[in-house]
Amino acid sequence: MKPVYNFSAGPAILPRDVLLKAQSELLDWKNQGTSVMEVSHRGKPFMDIAAKAEQDLRDLMNIPTNYKILFCQGGGRAQFAAVPLNLLGHKTTADYIDGGYWAHSAIEEATKYCKVNAININHIHPDGMKGVKAMKDWAVSDDSAFIHYCPNETIDGIAIHEAPDFGDKVVVADYSSSILSREIDVTRFGVIYAGAQKNIGPAGLTIVIIREDLLDRAHLHTPSVLNYQVLAKNDSMFNTPPTFAWYMTGLVFEWLKQQGGVKGMEARNDEKQALLYKTIDENDFYINQICAQNRSWMNVPFQLADNSLDALFLKEAEQEGLQALKGHRAVGGVRASIYNAMGLDGVKALCDFMNEFARKRG
Amino acid sequence: MKPVYNFSAGPAILPRDVLLKAQSELLDWKNQGTSVMEVSHRGKPFMDIAAKAEQDLRDLMNIPTNYKILFCQGGGRAQFAAVPLNLLGHKTTADYIDGGYWAHSAIEEATKYCKVNAININHIHPDGMKGVKAMKDWAVSDDSAFIHYCPNETIDGIAIHEAPDFGDKVVVADYSSSILSREIDVTRFGVIYAGAQKNIGPAGLTIVIIREDLLDRAHLHTPSVLNYQVLAKNDSMFNTPPTFAWYMTGLVFEWLKQQGGVKGMEARNDEKQALLYKTIDENDFYINQICAQNRSWMNVPFQLADNSLDALFLKEAEQEGLQALKGHRAVGGVRASIYNAMGLDGVKALCDFMNEFARKRG
Numbered sequence: 001m002k003p004v005y006n007f008s009a010g011p012a013i014l015p016r017d018v019l020l021k022a023q024s025e026l027l028d029w030k031n032q033g034t035s036v037m038e039v040s041h042r043g044k045p046f047m048d049i050a051a052k053a054e055q056d057l058r059d060l061m062n063i064p065t066n067y068k069i070l071f072c073q074g075g076g077r078a079q080f081a082a083v084p085l086n087l088l089g090h091k092t093t094a095d096y097i098d099g100g101y102w103a104h105s106a107i108e109e110a111t112k113y114c115k116v117n118a119i120n121i122n123h124i125h126p127d128g129m130k131g132v133k134a135m136k137d138w139a140v141s142d143d144s145a146f147i148h149y150c151p152n153e154t155i156d157g158i159a160i161h162e163a164p165d166f167g168d169k170v171v172v173a174d175y176s177s178s179i180l181s182r183e184i185d186v187t188r189f190g191v192i193y194a195g196a197q198k199n200i201g202p203a204g205l206t207i208v209i210i211r212e213d214l215l216d217r218a219h220l221h222t223p224s225v226l227n228y229q230v231l232a233k234n235d236s237m238f239n240t241p242p243t244f245a246w247y248m249t250g251l252v253f254e255w256l257k258q259q260g261g262v263k264g265m266e267a268r269n270d271e272k273q274a275l276l277y278k279t280i281d282e283n284d285f286y287i288n289q290i291c292a293q294n295r296s297w298m299n300v301p302f303q304l305a306d307n308s309l310d311a312l313f314l315k316e317a318e319q320e321g322l323q324a325l326k327g328h329r330a331v332g333g334v335r336a337s338i339y340n341a342m343g344l345d346g347v348k349a350l351c352d353f354m355n356e357f358a359r360k361r362g
Numbered sequence: 363m364k365p366v367y368n369f370s371a372g373p374a375i376l377p378r379d380v381l382l383k384a385q386s387e388l389l390d391w392k393n394q395g396t397s398v399m400e401v402s403h404r405g406k407p408f409m410d411i412a413a414k415a416e417q418d419l420r421d422l423m424n425i426p427t428n429y430k431i432l433f434c435q436g437g438g439r440a441q442f443a444a445v446p447l448n449l450l451g452h453k454t455t456a457d458y459i460d461g462g463y464w465a466h467s468a469i470e471e472a473t474k475y476c477k478v479n480a481i482n483i484n485h486i487h488p489d490g491m492k493g494v495k496a497m498k499d500w501a502v503s504d505d506s507a508f509i510h511y512c513p514n515e516t517i518d519g520i521a522i523h524e525a526p527d528f529g530d531k532v533v534v535a536d537y538s539s540s541i542l543s544r545e546i547d548v549t550r551f552g553v554i555y556a557g558a559q560k561n562i563g564p565a566g567l568t569i570v571i572i573r574e575d576l577l578d579r580a581h582l583h584t585p586s587v588l589n590y591q592v593l594a595k596n597d598s599m600f601n602t603p604p605t606f607a608w609y610m611t612g613l614v615f616e617w618l619k620q621q622g623g624v625k626g627m628e629a630r631n632d633e634k635q636a637l638l639y640k641t642i643d644e645n646d647f648y649i650n651q652i653c654a655q656n657r658s659w660m661n662v663p664f665q666l667a668d669n670s671l672d673a674l675f676l677k678e679a680e681q682e683g684l685q686a687l688k689g690h691r692a693v694g695g696v697r698a699s700i701y702n703a704m705g706l707d708g709v710k711a712l713c714d715f716m717n718e719f720a721r722k723r724g
Contacts, residue, residue, distance in 0.1 A: 004395030008402050011605050016389070019397055023388040027381050033366030033683070035381055037564040037610075040370050040686060073435040073566060074587045077601035081585030112583055197602055202399040204435060204566040204604025221474055223443030225436045226585065239439035240559055242566025242604060243373050248399075321395070324402060 005346035008324035009154050009299060010177070011197040013341040018251040037244045041237055050241075053250030060253060060262055061179075063186050063209060070208040070228060071236040071246055075195040076102065076176045079206065080109035082226040083148060083172055083191065088114050089217030091145035095169075097121055099132045099160065100153030101330065102174060110148070113219075117141045131291035135162050146170040146190060152178035154198075154337070155328040157301040158294050164188050170214065178298050179207070180256060181340060182266035190214050198298070199340045201249035204242045256340070265340050272338050272347040273297040279351040285358035303333040309361055310334070320353050367708035370686035371516050371661060372539070373559040375703040380613040399606045403599055412603075415612030422615060422623055423541075425548050425571060432570040432590060433598040433608055437557040438464065438538045441568060442471035444588040445510060445534055445553065450476050451579030453507035457531075459483055461494045461522065462515030463692065464536060472510070475581075479503045493653035497524050508532040508552060514540035514658050516560075516699070517690040519650070521658040526550050532576065540660050541569070542618060543702060544628035552576050560660070561702045563611035566604045618702070627702050634700050634709040635659040641713040647720035665695040671723055672696070682715050 006013040029036040030045050039046055054069050063069065072078065083106075084094060093115045096107045099122060110116050119139050121132040140147055147169050152159045154177045163185055164171045170190035179194040186192065191210045197203035208228065215229040224230045230238050259265060277295060280286040280302050288295070288302040304310055310333060317325050327333040338347055368375040391398040392407050401408055416431050425431065434440065445468075446456060455477045458469045461484060472478050481501050483494040502509055509531055514521045516539045525547055526533045532552035541556040548554065553572045559565035570590065577591040586592045592600050621627060639657060642648040642664050650657070650664040666672055672695060679687050689695040700709055 006396045006400055008400060011400060011402060011602065013400050014397065019389050019399075023385055026385040026388065027378070032685070034368045034685065035376065037381075038368055038370060038373060038375050040373060041565070043686070073437075073440070073604075075435075075601045078435070078585065078587040081587065085585075109586055195602060202604070202606045203403070203602045204607055221583065223440065223447075223585065223588065224471055225440045225443065239437045240373065240557060240565045242435075242564070242607065244564045244606065245566055245604065323394070323396065324405070 002321045003345075003349070004321040004323060005342070005349055006323045007336045007338065007342070007346075007350070009328070009335060009337040010195075011203045012337060012339050014201070014248070015252060015255045015341045018248065018255050021251055022248060036247045039243070041241055041243050046243060049250050050236075050246055053246060053253055056250065056253035056257060057207070060256055061184070061186055061209070066212050067186060068210050068212055068215070068228075068232045070210065070231045071241055072206040072208055072231060073204065073225070073242060075197075075203070075206055076174055076193065077105070077109070078226060079174065079193045079208065080106045081113070082222070082228070083146070083193075084110045084113035085222040085226060086218045086228045087170065087172065087191070087214060088145045088219065091143065093117055093141060093144045095119060095140045095144040095147040097138060097147065097149035099150060100156040100158055102153055102155075102176070103148075103150040106148060106150065106174060114145070117144060125291055128289065129291035130158070130289050131294035132158060132160060135160075135164060140166060140169065144169070146172050148172045148174070150174040152296050152298055154299045155301070155330055157288070157290055157296045157299050157335070159296040159298070161293065178296075180262055180265060181269050181298055183262050196245060196249055198337075201252050202245045205245035205249055268344060269297050269338070269340070272342065272344055273300065275344070275351055276300050276336060276338065276347050279354050283354065283358050285362045286354065298339055299335060299337045301327055301331060301333060301335040307333065312361070313357055316357060317350075317353055320349070322350055322353055364683045365707075365711070366683040366685060367704070367711055368685045369698045369700065369704070369708075369712070371690070371697060371699040372557075373565045374699060374701050376563070376610070377614060377617045377703045380610065380617050383613055384610060398609045401605070403603055403605050408605060411612050412598075412608055415608060415615055418612065418615035418619060419569070422618055423546070423548055423571070428574050429548060430572050430574055430577070430590075430594045432572065432593045433603055434568040434570055434593060435566065435587070435601075435604060437559075437565070437568055438536055438555065439467070439471070440588060441536065441555045441570065442468045443475070444584070444590070445508070445555075446472045446475035447584040447588060448580045448590045449532065449534065449553070449576060450507045450581065453505065455479055455503060455506045457481060457502045457506040457509040459500060459509065459511035461512065462518040462520055464515055464517075464538070465510075465512040468510060468512065468536060476507070479506060487653050490651065491653035492520070492651050493656035494520060494522060497522075497526060502528060502531065506531070508534050510534045510536070512536040514660055516658075516661045517663070517692055519652055519658045519661050519663040519697070520656050521660070523655065540658075542624055542627060543631050543660055545624050558607060558611060560699075563614050564607045567607035567611055630706060631659050631700070631702070634704065634706055635662070637706070637713055638662050638698060638700065638709050641716050645716070645720050647724045648716065660701055661697060661699045663689055663693060663695060663697040669695065674723070675719055678719060679712075679715055682711070684712055684715055
């Protein structure tokens with residue numbers, strides 16, 4: 001069978017080795033004669049892998065001991081509510097950086113709970129390329145409880161690679177689509193959260209990394225399942241966790257360590273993104289209008305100069321085993337999501353196809 | 363290999379045929395060359411199985427068209443907050459029936475959002491057997507927004523088999539541990555909810571069945587991921603759903619249909635529970651003090667008359683492949699959870715072991 005390359009924006013590709021291992025032990029995990037899905041989260045076998053997954057993530061991201069790691073449910077959307085509910089404390093205002101679809105969705109949810117100081121950072125360069133303003137030009141307010149931003153916008157293909165430095169301000173980042181893709185300094189953040197379904201594991205699990213001193217200010221009306229302090233006190237087992245997703249996530253973390261950790265991923269992702277953007281830029285047939293410093297390494301949207309060829313491009317790509325390349329309905333065109341589990345071979349196959357398609361139809 | 367029987371209270375046993383099917387297609391689902399975990403929830407292949415799972419549940423439980431079925435995250439604990447947030451409307455009081463650990467946990471969460479009229483229904487019969495009061499004796503208040511109860515208490519082994527009839531009152535039931543185990547009349551309820559990890563599928567999915575007219579009264583501060591109306595409007599895809607758990611759940615529903623549906627399960631569960639309670643009652647060696655009409659069909663806790671033998675019982679059971687029988691730490695002793703996926707053969711094996719253990723040690 002021809003290899004298949006899955007460019008889905010999420011739920012997304014998982015490492016094949018992880019899927020093979022899960023398959024091999026799906027009915028008989030740890031020689032117990034049962035599936036990992038069938039055992040209590042409070043039994044030692046599961047507790048062991050849960051703790052190992054946490055430690056592996058701590059190692060991978062170099063997370064200091066004064067940060068808790070929570071395994072939650074509800075995805076980024078649940079965090080859009082959880083962040084203001086947990087972090088406002090006595091304050092009533094929060095700074096929300098508006099740089100794309102997901103950042104904006106977070107703002108919509110936050111307006112239920114606080115006065116949102118929405119800061120539009122979209123920026124068009126003199127040459128017409130799109131990007132976002134540098135952090136030093138973000139109009140952050142004095143009295144806000146925190147600054148929220150989304151470092152990678154999956155639909156727009158815009159990324160903020162700059163490391164935040166806002167003094168004592170609590171910085172919160174929705175890293176759903178770029179966590180573990182390159183090295184970051186966790187100590188710059190108060191809270192990092194990420195839905196699992198891009199770079200971590202199957203949909204249904206959300207990771208929250210939170211500085212311990214921020215666990216003291218949840219609103220009394222915060223649902224317990226969204227209350228960081230409750231989750232932290234109970235080692236993320238206040239409610240029954242999504243055990244299979246947690247197990248899979250642990251396998252992904254092990255795989256990441258085998259691949260050289262986040263440093264290894266960063267090198268591979270850099271090579272992947274460089275090749276794909278080069279293919280786009282060197283070919284008048286394809287257009288991506290995001291400026292170099294804000295190009296996403298994970299989600300690469302592009303247009304065909306002649307968009308009447310979109311459907312044909314997608315159809316022929318599919319026939320070549322290049323799957324799920326259709327752009328988001330809001331922007332059309334093509335989008336290649338090239339998360340950690342996508343190898344350089346997949347990006348090469350895509351670029352070869354793009355060059356060949358342009359040669360034939362250009 | 364000797365057969366293994368898994369009596370875990372949850373996450374719990376899944377039908378072996380379901381696990382085998384999931385295993386066989388884990389890396390190549392629908393001949394796509396990818397896993398079901400790796401595809402978009404908005405693509406046709408996934409949307410099709412999501413819709414089929416919903417329809418199958420509708421068929422299995424005979425759910426009328428004026429009820430919505432929601433696929434959520436967060437388990438029963440998330441619903442403990444979601445119920446008052448969604449259903450109080452302009453009212454400030456709710457009736458909460460307190461009949462055990464889970465009913466009580468729901469009360470603790472609800473006190474954040476409303477005045478709880480907590481109704482203790484525990485009852486000790488003249489012969490010393492424990493049970494709960496009949497529904498006609500529940501001291502429901504006039505001005506409450508709804509009545510909440512838990513028909514099956516997993517720790518206490520107490521069940522309420524009576525069908526509710528409270529006139530126009532909205533009845534809400536936490537069916538996490540007994541949904542699909544026997545036939546119920548859905549029209550008696552305003553809302554039925556259930557965490558998946560007992561009778562439905564893997565942990566990480568929660569089913570909510572809600573009468574449409576109740577979708578109009580959510581509190582403005584309800585997190586969107588817990589807002590029934592938002593979820594209903596978006597066909598449970600407001601946020602990325604736990605796709606693999608949803609897929610597994612669909613397989614379980616197909617399996618249930620093959621087993622004769624809920625009617626078939628009810629007959630099998632009746633046979634299982636009758637055999638197990640008979641073994642307990644006919645043997646002075648074992649004690650279960652729940653009265654006949656309130657005995658759980660799903661979770662059967664019992665004590666050894668000589669509790670110094672508990673550890674030996676559990677150890678020898680484990681050696682016989684009878685797993686996860688340790689009673690909840692709150693009550694000790696033994697607990698056999700015999701959910702839908704546990705066959706009569708498993709209960710027979712347990713009863714044979716119990717008889718033999720009593721013969722040897724009694």
